[in-house]
Amino acid sequence: MNLQVELLEQDSIQYFKVIGEIDAFTAPILRERLTAVEGTPNLQAELDLSEVDYMDSTGLGVFVGFYKAVKANGGHVKITGLNRRLSRLFEITGLSEIIDIEKKESEDHDATI
Amino acid sequence: MQPYDYIEIKIPAKAQYVGVARLMISGIASRLGFTYDDIEDLKIASSEAITNAVQHAYKEEEEGEVVVGCALFEDRLEIMIADHGESFDFEETKKHIGPYDETAEVEFLREGGLGLYLMETLMDEVKLHHEEGVTVFMTKYLGGERGEEDVKRTANS
Numbered sequence A: 001m002n003l004q005v006e007l008l009e010q011d012s013i014q015y016f017k018v019i020g021e022i023d024a025f026t027a028p029i030l031r032e033r034l035t036a037v038e039g040t041p042n043l044q045a046e047l048d049l050s051e052v053d054y055m056d057s058t059g060l061g062v063f064v065g066f067y068k069a070v071k072a073n074g075g076h077v078k079i080t081g082l083n084r085r086l087s088r089l090f091e092i093t094g095l096s097e098i099i100d101i102e103k104k105e106s107e108d109h110d111a112t113i
Numbered sequence B: 001m002q003p004y005d006y007i008e009i010k011i012p013a014k015a016q017y018v019g020v021a022r023l024m025i026s027g028i029a030s031r032l033g034f035t036y037d038d039i040e041d042l043k044i045a046s047s048e049a050i051t052n053a054v055q056h057a058y059k060e061e062e063e064g065e066v067v068v069g070c071a072l073f074e075d076r077l078e079i080m081i082a083d084h085g086e087s088f089d090f091e092e093t094k095k096h097i098g099p100y101d102e103t104a105e106v107e108f109l110r111e112g113g114l115g116l117y118l119m120e121t122l123m124d125e126v127k128l129h130h131e132e133g134v135t136v137f138m139t140k141y142l143g144g145e146r147g148e149e150d151v152k153r154t155a156n157s
Helices: A027-035 A057-072 A084-092 B015-032 B036-059 B090-095 B114-122 B146-156
Strands: A003-010 A013-022 A044-055 A076-082 A100-103 B005-012 B065-072 B076-082 B125-130 B134-141
Touching: A003 A027, A013 A027, A013 A057, A027 A057, A044 A057, A044 A084, A057 A076, A057 B036, A057 B114, A076 A084, A084 A100, A084 B036, A084 B114, B005 B015, B015 B036, B015 B065, B015 B076, B036 B065, B036 B076, B036 B114, B036 B134, B114 B125
Parallel strands: A013 A044, A044 A076, A076 A100
Antiparallel strands: A003 A013, B005 B065, B065 B076, B076 B134, B125 B134
């Protein structure tokens, strides 16, 4: 039950790779890492969640907060690597309609598993 | 009354133990034969309730405990989560929960309040009981498809 957040800067895009479980215990770690950059004007951020094994509303709350702050500063947030479970969570909460989300291609066709 | 097995865990009201209770729920759901998706739903819904309980106890600055009880029936799993922290008004809270609206302004995006919505969406039944704190009762039936229907309805609306 740990969370790791790695930050890479590629061609002026802040690329975050989140690894592990996002819940009430680990969400503050994620929030801390994201709030450190959210005030940057015109921030282009990409959050890769392909290695997130578990997430609940505490994680969604962090992403909504980050999205709002980045947008307010003229930037853009993109969330990538969502597996079927995570993308369902973004869908039932309506967040997929608001935040720029890119699904994991390989997971799109195995809905019957 | 139908016979059932009962398993209970009592955790300190601290965020680092939410995941411990979640592992127990996951193990029980797996033992009952729930599908992978249903197990994931149960993990999220129960974590939401346990997180709420932990946070209420934390606000009270008490060294509280949260009790998670599971009743294992042949056709369903009933989960009871009890805190002894501060109560919250379910009906009032309920008014502020729900899916995000596509047309809603960003400013109105609610960061909290999603927990109850997820519990109701992912479980077949959610009930709250106020007496010495808040107790949440949640039920999920084996082979229930309600969660999936909710997703389709949300996606199509």
